[in-house]
Amino acid sequence: MVIVGAGAIGLLIGSLLSEQKHEITYITRTTEQADNLRHNGITLVQANGEKVHSRVEAFVDYGQAPTNALWIIAVKYHHLQDIEEKLHALPLSAPLLFIQNGIAHLQWINQLQQEQIYIATIEHGAFKENATTIIHKGIGLTKVAPYKMTTNTPLDMTILQSPKFQIEFVEDAYAIVLRKAILNACINPITTILFIENGKLISNKHAFQLMHSLFLELQTAFPEISSMLTFEHVKALCEKTSPNKSSMLQDRLNNRQTEIEPIVGALLKLATTRDKELPLLQTLYQLVLAIDEKGEPHE
Structure with a gap:
């Protein structure tokens, strides 16, 4: 298997799949990280403190990765355009x-011509400590759905399944992505603005009320989520990942561009097509954009 992107989620997936004896090859952005991964492998620090080491291959050059393998694309949305040409060059199979x-x-993916394209959402908690070390803060469910299929021989995704990497296979890719986007929209902007861990969204009564009001507002624009996502699910995710810093907050801490646009900006645009206004979400969106423009981590 080939994993494009060796951030927190990319490293976590590679480690968990390596434990299942899958051969993993990374495509990284820097030669330094590729060299570190080849020489040192991945170290996964589990919730109980136990460390698991996995050997992997890693390159910057796409041409050194096998093309007759599953390619897992685990880069942030704003890096997809950087790898567009490389993905077009892969075999259609x-x-x-x-x-x-x-x-x-989802719209960006439509340009690709590969015969099999899948979408996944991951609810694991993970923190990248350094180029080769990942801290696994909580096991969550991974949902996988077909997005584009022009072949009669789909990949057997059950080969990815394990007790640590539990997968639910569903048919509606849009539904699982919308569900995850709304979960992220309820949690990430607030934690980023208030500079708090996920669990504080439950223990801080004002943050809790803000999150609840935000969920109710999103529900008015996206009523179809009612069958697959309730506020209890949002609370449960906050509790399960209580000590975690959201990915958006981690971006702020590391002075990186946040994913406010693909998560919140995209939801706001979609709501507009339905003639729905989301004033609370719009306010949070502008606040995080202001943090991005300021370009400095919290002191």
């Missing part, structure tokens, strides 16, 4: 599995 936050990437 190479299956692709995309893992991005938000919903903006």
